[in-house]
Amino acid sequence: MSNGIRFRLSFMMFLEFFIWGSWFVTLGTFLGANLSATGTQIATAFSTQSFGAIIAPFIIGLIADRYFNAEKILGLLHIIGGALMFYLFQSTDFVAFYPVLLLYMILYMPTLALVNSVSFNQMKDPEKEFSPIRVWGTIGWIVAGLSISYVFTWDTVENMASGFLKNTFLMAAIASVILGFFSFTLPKTPPKADRSQKLKISEILGFDALGLLKERNFAVFFISSILICIPLAFYYQNANPFLAEIGVSDPTGKMTIGQISEALFLLLLPIFFKRFGFKKTLLLGMIAWVLRYLLFAFGDADNGLFLLIIGIALHGICYDFFFVSGQIYTDSKAGDKFKSSAQGLITLATYGVGMLIGFFVAGKVSDLYLAADGSHDWQSIWMIPSGIAAFVVIFFLIFFKDESKKQSNLS
Known part of the structure; x- marks a missing residue:
């Protein structure tokens, strides 16, 4: 090039x-x-x-x-x-x-x-x-x-x-x-597609890869992917209004720490795969979601500002260790025939269905804890996605069988 x-x-x-x-x-x-x-x-x-x-x-x-x-x-x-x-x-x-x-x-x-x-x-x-x-x-x-x-x-x-x-x-x-x-x-x-061939809607949406759900581990991962998008939606929807409302200066600028962290941990991801394998790497990503929202719940714009900064900086682990590693895992499971379909299915499930549910829940929770003066009970709000993430951690830990013998293929 x-x-x-x-x-x-x-x-x-x-x-x-x-x-x-x-x-x-x-x-x-x-x-x-x-x-x-x-x-x-x-x-x-x-x-x-x-x-x-x-x-x-x-x-x-x-x-x-x-x-x-x-x-x-x-x-x-x-x-x-x-x-x-x-x-x-x-x-x-x-x-x-x-x-x-x-x-x-x-x-x-x-x-x-x-x-x-x-x-x-x-x-x-x-x-x-x-x-x-x-x-x-x-x-x-x-x-x-x-x-x-x-x-x-x-x-x-x-x-x-x-x-x-x-x-x-x-x-x-x-x-x-x-x-x-x-x-x-x-x-x-x-x-590059051959226009003479009839296009199947199932191929566009990735439904050809639904057969992967017959495997227990992939099904558990698939369900976990949808559920973890609920806490993710809380971050996208509420993080900036939360920081602005409690009086954190330059909230948008401070949130770029999350993107810097994302770039850093993306480079470190192969090392974690090699050392810990897929299951532990994914679990670490989900645990980071639990910790992040606990930090948001108990941090503030004064003495607790460092808690908020740490919570923002966890974005790299939260996103890379779950979503990026999940894309790699999906690719390893799909095989050559269903690589594109499988990625399409995961994208539809997460950014489509999962985030749609997540934004709906986040909106309802925000209204539930809205005071008459327009302020929010942010501690109660952040405890909910933290609890949801904790549930996903337990679900994945119990039902996902360790594939340590095969995980070298993902490193």
């Missing part, structure tokens, strides 16, 4: 996740502070990610894989997305805001697969070449968060009260349009 192509792919990844990180982290805070949204409404807004994840395979399978170059579809989706983001920037009412956000996420979620397709098409050895390019996506998310807190200071108490958080959508709109036009300069990535 030439340096020119490497640069273009890295810049594409940077903008792809800069766009998402520009508005997604502060969405709950914005909706509560500026559109007077309830916890249930905020949950409904976050669930657009799940609907986008469910619909995305149809866009990729029915259009991108069969009729048009991936880079052209990527460009078109981001240009339209930029226009939708600009509309959200101007919105003052949740009823008008929600359907536009839903349409945006239906268009954005497929781009996550498209940027991977464009990248892999240029690589001879993806195992070595992809990570140095994909890490620029994490950097993009981090830069977006740091910009919100330390460059523009949109998430200070004064600026949030003045409605400055709406500028996050404007920032995302500008970046989206830039990526949209830049995408047309990316290497050509033509469709």
Whole structure:
């Protein structure tokens, strides 16, 4: 791969996740502070990610894989997305805001697969070449968060009260349009599917891999994956509003510690696989969810700030040790015939079904512990996802049989 192509792919990844990180982290805070949204409404807004994840395979399978170059579809989706983001920037009412956000996420979620397709098409050895390019996506998310807190200071108490958080959508709109036009300069990535063959919806959704659920261990892992998404939804939906409400300064900037941790532990993951195997690595990831929410429950903006920082920093273990290791485990179980279908099934189960349930539960819990003055009983709120994560740990520990003899294949 030439340096020119490497640069273009890295810049594409940077903008792809800069766009998402520009508005997604502060969405709950914005909706509560500026559109007077309830916890249930905020949950409904976050669930657009799940609907986008469910619909995305149809866009990729029915259009991108069969009729048009991936880079052209990527460009078109981001240009339209930029226009939708600009509309959200101007919105003052949740009823008008929600359907536009839903349409945006239906268009954005497929781009996550498209940027991977464009990248892999240029690589001879993806195992070595992809990570140095994909890490620029994490950097993009981090830069977006740091910009919100330390460059523009949109998430200070004064600026949030003045409605400055709406500028996050404007920032995302500008970046989206830039990526949209830049995408047309990316290497050509033509469709590879044979249009003469009849396309099966079951293949698009990954249902061909359902046979893997006949194996007890994979079934236990599959159920655990869905259940652990409930605590994950609490973090996405409530972490930023929680930090802002209790008076933590520069909450969005501090949350980028989680992405830095994610990048670090991604590099350490192979070492943990080799030393501890899949079951212990996955358990460590789930235990980190339990610990994280306990730290959130008992931390505060003053003497307990270090507890909150540790909780944020655990994101790398929480996410990498469960979700990334889970993707690797799924790949090892699927075999050549069902590799794509199995990954599609896990994605649908987690970011689709699991997160949809999680956002719904998180919204109901937030409303349940909402006081008359608009504040929340955060300790009670955080104890619930901690308890759910603890249940998943016990469930997985009891029913997942150790595969230590086979785990060398995952290292």
